[in-house]
Amino acid sequence: LEFGWTRKNAGRESDMDDVAEKIIEILRKNMKDPSKPVALETPLSDLEIESLDLAVIVFDIEDTFGIEIPYNANEEVEAFATVGSVVDRVKSIIATTKASGAAA
Amino acid sequence: MTKSNGSRRVVVTGQGVVTPLGTGVEKFWCAMKAGQCGIREVQSFPTEDLYITIAGEVPDFEPRERLQSKALLLADKYSQYAGCAAHEAVLQSGMEMPLKGDPAYRSACIIGSGVGGLTTLEFSYKMLFKENKRATHPLTLLKSIGSSASAHCSIEYGITGPVFGVVSACSTATHSIGLVYRMIKEGLVDRGLAGAAEASLNWGATRAWQAMRVLSPDGLRPFSKNRNGTVLAEGAGILMLEEYEEAKARGANILAEIKGFGMTADAADMVNPSIDGASTAMQMALDDAKLSPSDIDYINAHGTATAVNDINETRAIKRVFGNAANNLSISSTKSMHGHCLGAGGGIEAVAVIKALEENFVPPTLGLDEPDEECDLDYTPKVGRERDVNYAMSNSFAFGGLNAVLVFGPAPA
Numbered sequence: 001l002e003f004g005w006t007r008k009n010a011g012r013e014s015d016m017d018d019v020a021e022k023i024i025e026i027l028r029k030n031m032k033d034p035s036k037p038v039a040l041e042t043p044l045s046d047l048e049i050e051s052l053d054l055a056v057i058v059f060d061i062e063d064t065f066g067i068e069i070p071y072n073a074n075e076e077v078e079a080f081a082t083v084g085s086v087v088d089r090v091k092s093i094i095a096t097t098k099a100s101g102a103a104a
Numbered sequence: 105m106t107k108s109n110g111s112r113r114v115v116v117t118g119q120g121v122v123t124p125l126g127t128g129v130e131k132f133w134c135a136m137k138a139g140q141c142g143i144r145e146v147q148s149f150p151t152e153d154l155y156i157t158i159a160g161e162v163p164d165f166e167p168r169e170r171l172q173s174k175a176l177l178l179a180d181k182y183s184q185y186a187g188c189a190a191h192e193a194v195l196q197s198g199m200e201m202p203l204k205g206d207p208a209y210r211s212a213c214i215i216g217s218g219v220g221g222l223t224t225l226e227f228s229y230k231m232l233f234k235e236n237k238r239a240t241h242p243l244t245l246l247k248s249i250g251s252s253a254s255a256h257c258s259i260e261y262g263i264t265g266p267v268f269g270v271v272s273a274c275s276t277a278t279h280s281i282g283l284v285y286r287m288i289k290e291g292l293v294d295r296g297l298a299g300a301a302e303a304s305l306n307w308g309a310t311r312a313w314q315a316m317r318v319l320s321p322d323g324l325r326p327f328s329k330n331r332n333g334t335v336l337a338e339g340a341g342i343l344m345l346e347e348y349e350e351a352k353a354r355g356a357n358i359l360a361e362i363k364g365f366g367m368t369a370d371a372a373d374m375v376n377p378s379i380d381g382a383s384t385a386m387q388m389a390l391d392d393a394k395l396s397p398s399d400i401d402y403i404n405a406h407g408t409a410t411a412v413n414d415i416n417e418t419r420a421i422k423r424v425f426g427n428a429a430n431n432l433s434i435s436s437t438k439s440m441h442g443h444c445l446g447a448g449g450g451i452e453a454v455a456v457i458k459a460l461e462e463n464f465v466p467p468t469l470g471l472d473e474p475d476e477e478c479d480l481d482y483t484p485k486v487g488r489e490r491d492v493n494y495a496m497s498n499s500f501a502f503g504g505l506n507a508v509l510v511f512g513p514a515p516a
Contacts, residue, residue: 051412052375055317070155073317074333074411 040084118344120192124160160337160442180221185340186253186301202262212296216270218446220250273501278449299342299450325470326407326436337442341450358514364393370504382420407436
C-alpha cells in the first residue's frame with residue numbers, strides 16, 4: 001500500500017535517484033502518517049520522527065545500504081535536519097565505503 | 105513484635121557493593137571521595153567491531169575469594185555479584201545467619217536485575233547457533249533467570265519469607281529497596297535484604313545499546329554541556345534493612361534510616377522522560393518522609409549524561425524544590441562508577457548512606473562545560489564536605505519508571 005502511494009504521488013520524487021527513493025521508503029515506514037508529502041527539503045521534524053524513530057531509521061538505512069552511519073541521539077546532527085541532508089550523508093558514506101573497499 | 109501500621113521505622117544496618125571502582129564499600133567510597141573514575145577500555149570481550157569500546161567493568165572480582173558456596177560459584181556473574189554484596193551487608197549487620205524458624209519467615213530478600221543472566225544466554229546461544237553444539241550447559245536456565253540472585257541469597261541466609269526479583273530497568277534496585285522498606289514499615293516482615301545486581305556487559309548487549317544511539321564513545325559527563333551519552337557498567341548494591349526497635353534491641357550498629365519512598369510511572373514514552381513522573385515521585389518520597397524540600401541537603405541524581413535525562417531531571421528537581429533547589433548539593437556518581445543499570449540505585453543508595461555518615465558530597469566528574477539548562481549545584485569535579493542530614497536518591501528508568509528514596513540519620 002505504502003509503495004503504491006509512493007508511485008502514484010511521486011511528483012517531485014520522480015526526479016529522485018535510487019538512494020533517495022529507498023531512504024524515503026524507510027522514512028515512511030516509521031512515520032505515524034505515511035501519506036504526508038515527503039520531499040528532499042522536508043525537515044525530519046515535520047515527519048514527527050523522534051529520537052527513537054531516528055535510531056530505527058538509521059539502523060534500517062545501514063542495513064539497506066550495507067554502511068555504518070555515525071549518529072548519536074544526544075547530539076544535534078546537521079546531517080539529520082532534512083530528508084535531503086540524510087540522502088547526501090548516506091551518499092557520501094556509500095562513496096567512502098566503496099573507496100576504502102576498493103583500496104583494501 | 106509487630107507494632108501497629110505507621111509507627112514502624114526502617115533502618116539500614118548493613119550495606120555491600122560490587123562496582124567498577126572496586127568491590128566492598130570502603131574501596132568504593134574512598135575512590136569516590138578521591139574523584140576516581142572506573143570507566144575504562146573494555147577488557148572482557150572483543151570490541152574491534154564496535155564503536156563503543158568503553159564501560160565500567162568490575163576490576164577486582166575473584167569469585168573464589170568472594171563467594172562462600174559452591175552454588176554461587178556455579179551461578180551467573182550477576183548472581184555472584186549479588187552474593188558478594190549481600191555477604192558484605194550481612195556481615196556488617198552482625199545478624200546471626202542463617203535465619204531459622206519464625207524470624208526466617210518474617211524476612212524478605214528482594215534482589216532484582218535489569219536483565220538477569222544475559223551473558224549466560226549469549227554464551228549458550230553462541231554455542232547452539234554458531235558452534236553447533238547439541239546441548240547447552242545444564243545450568244543455563246537456572247543461571248539466566250532474573251530471580252536467581254534473590255533465590256541464591258535466600259538459600260545462603262535461610263530467608264524463607266518473601267523472596268523474588270524486581271524488574272524495572274535502571275530503577276530496579278531503588279524499587280527493590282522501596283518494596284522491602286514498605287514491607288517492614290507495614291509489618292509484613294521485620295528485616296530484609298534489598299537491592300539489585302547487573303552483569304550484562306557483553307558483545308551482544310553492547311551491540312543492542314549501540315543501536316539505540318544513546319551511549320557515549322568517550323565518557324560519562326553528567327549535566328555538562330558537552331555530555332554525549334551514558335556509559336554502561338555492572339555491579340551490585342545491596343542493603344540490610346531492619347525494623348528500628350528490633351535493630352536497637354539487638355544492639356545493631358544503625359547506619360541510616362529510610363525516611364521515605366515514592367514511585368510513579370510516566371505512562372508516556374519508552375525513552376523520553378516526563379517532568380511530571382519524576383517530580384511526583386520525588387514529592388511522594390518527601391511526603392512519605394514528612395520532610396519539606398529545604399530539609400534535603402543532598403540529591404544523588406539519576407544523572408545519566410544523556411541529553412534528555414539531565415535536563416528533565418533538573419527541571420523536575422526545580423519543580424519540587426523551588427527556591428530550595430539552589431541550596432541543594434547534587435551529584436551524579438555515575439560519572440565515577442558508570443551506569444550500573446538495574447544495580448545503579450543500590451550502589452547509589454550506598455553512596456548516599458556514606459555521604460550522610462561522613463558529611464561528604466561525592467563529586468560529578470566530567471562536568472567541565474556548564475549547560476545553561478542545567479544550572480544547579482552538581483558538585484563539579486571535586487567532592488566537598490557539608491552537613492548531610494537528609495538525602496534523596498533518584499532512579500528514572502526507560503519506560504518512564506520512577507523510584508525515589510529519602511534517607512536520614514540513625515534515629516537518636
